[in-house]
Amino acid sequence: MTTTIACPLCAADIAWEGPGSEDGLGPLTSELRRFCLGPDPHAGAVVLCGDCGFASVAKRVTEGDPGVDRVAQDPLWCSLDTMDDPGDVASGVGDEAVAARVRRLLAVGVGAGGAAVAWEHTAWLAAWRGDGPLACGDAWLRAAWMHDDLDDAESGRACRQRALACYEAAVELPESFRRRHDQAVVAYLVGEIARRLGDVQRARGAFEQALTWARSEVGLKSFAEVVIRQMEQPVEILEGR
Numbered sequence: 001m002t003t004t005i006a007c008p009l010c011a012a013d014i015a016w017e018g019p020g021s022e023d024g025l026g027p028l029t030s031e032l033r034r035f036c037l038g039p040d041p042h043a044g045a046v047v048l049c050g051d052c053g054f055a056s057v058a059k060r061v062t063e064g065d066p067g068v069d070r071v072a073q074d075p076l077w078c079s080l081d082t083m084d085d086p087g088d089v090a091s092g093v094g095d096e097a098v099a100a101r102v103r104r105l106l107a108v109g110v111g112a113g114g115a116a117v118a119w120e121h122t123a124w125l126a127a128w129r130g131d132g133p134l135a136c137g138d139a140w141l142r143a144a145w146m147h148d149d150l151d152d153a154e155s156g157r158a159c160r161q162r163a164l165a166c167y168e169a170a171v172e173l174p175e176s177f178r179r180r181h182d183q184a185v186v187a188y189l190v191g192e193i194a195r196r197l198g199d200v201q202r203a204r205g206a207f208e209q210a211l212t213w214a215r216s217e218v219g220l221k222s223f224a225e226v227v228i229r230q231m232e233q234p235v236e237i238l239e240g241r
Ligand SMILES: [Zn+2]
Pocket: 007, 008, 009, 010, 011, 012, 049, 050, 051, 052, 053, 054
């Protein structure tokens, strides 16, 4: 069911299809994407304003996103339309390259890509306001999944490359994680995304790191078996069909 929520930045109406299904009964991919029988929860988990381009995880918007004020007060946000392209991407609040990228995304039209574009905007804005590499990696990986659903392999690959770089940075920052368990899972994701991108050496190194951490933690035996399988005889779907 479509509901309307107010953009926290510019107050325009955003049509939102709702959070999607939570039944968790569908297959689990090797990138740990869980499909549901009902509407895709990853498509419904994000909102995008067609007026100003603001995007965020839907839950943050519906619960009052504390990062919104920070974006709204950033003079770069206000000058998106007038900036020249300063070059490649970096991260951090107020970063001009990220702002320029957001502006370019807006220029191609926010209505075209649906959830895929919404997740891309979420990733750029997360980097811009300094949410950290883990949040950025999660958003890029979800953008890749949404592109997969549109059979846009090239965009999916580009988003995976960005997710990979973010997750690699996150793994190097133990403070990004509440538990070693989560750090091991993200190291595994680095391996799995690199494997899907055809970077065998990078995948191997990350899988080995994930395995070392998994073996040092109690309760990760079956996870360690998944890592070994993806190293030796990889599959695309871990569970279900
Ligand atoms: Zn807006």
